[in-house]
Amino acid sequence: FGLKAIDDPAPEQGLFDRSDNVSFASKGVPAPTYSTGFDAFDDEINKYYHQPSDEADSLDYDYLLKFYQGYVLSGRL
Structure with a gap:
């Protein structure tokens, strides 16, 4: 799809820490954050x-x- 996985480009903004999936990650459940392409607010x-x-x-x-097709396919991994 031409999409790539990257590390958090702006950890100082705490976008992951404010996400809905952080509670899963805190329990050890894989909880990737998906972004449609912007690096920061x-x-x-x-x-x-x-x-x-x-x-x-x-x-x-x-x-x-393309983004959502990649999103759905990644959930099947």
């Missing part, structure tokens, strides 16, 4: 994140299809 993302200005027409649906 920067000003550009914050401008739209959970805001009325966050419109669906700005999404790259071809990329999202």
Whole structure:
């Protein structure tokens, strides 16, 4: 799919520690975090994140299809 696994690019932001899956990881259950490609919550993302200005027409649906196909397949490993 052309996607890659990487370490947390911004551990100082605590994105994993604030995720829903951290409670699984704390019990030893594998709990990877998936991101659609941004490295950090920067000003550009914050401008739209959970805001009325966050419109669906700005999404790259071809990329999202590839991302979610990879997501589903990784769950089968």
